[in-house]
Amino acid sequence: MPSYTLKINGQSREVAASADTPLLWILRDHLQLVGTKYGCGLGLCGACTVHFNGTAVRSCQMPVSSLAGIEITTIEGLSSDATHPLQKSWCDHDVPQCGYCQAGQIMTAAALLKSIPAPTGGEIDEAMAGNLCRCGTYLRIRAAIKDAAAAQSKGGAQ
Secondary structure, three states: EEEEEEEOOOOEEEEEEOOOOEEHHHHHOOOOOOOOOOOOOOOOOOOOOOEEEEEEHHHHHHEHHHHOOOOOEOHHHHHOOOOHHHHHHHHHHHHOOOOOOHHHHHHHHHHHHHHHHOOOOOHHHHHHHOOOOOOHHHHHHHHHHHEEEEEEHHHHHO
16 A cells, blocks of 8 residues: 655654545544544535645545645644634634534635635635535624634734
8 A cells, every 4th residue: 555645734644545545534534633524525515624735625535645745734733722713713603503514614714814814705705605504604604704804913813
């Protein structure tokens, strides 16, 4: 079985897996980083969202063989102590209900705030459109993103 060295959450990690194994399963099954969730397996729901060099991508669609040289960040790597402005704002707004989609939602929102530090409601809606929430907390998600953007602009950026 081939071996791959991946840079995940700032650390080099060695994994042995078939070339076509999706990153999602590398994270969950090989590295026990279970914050990234399996949703649909087709890249449509957003539950498996992680960052590649700061850009939000669906980990269920990325084979391990294509990840050389990419900085991968999972929800576990967003903040070592859950103090990222989005994580705080998510709690302040009581966003999670079942919580299943939340890691993917937060990772998508973090990529948005990195590229657009003060997004409009329309920009938030556009960026978050590919992330599904069965519980329908979309209004709270939008409010949490707005508040996190404001917190970051006041010096709370991570």
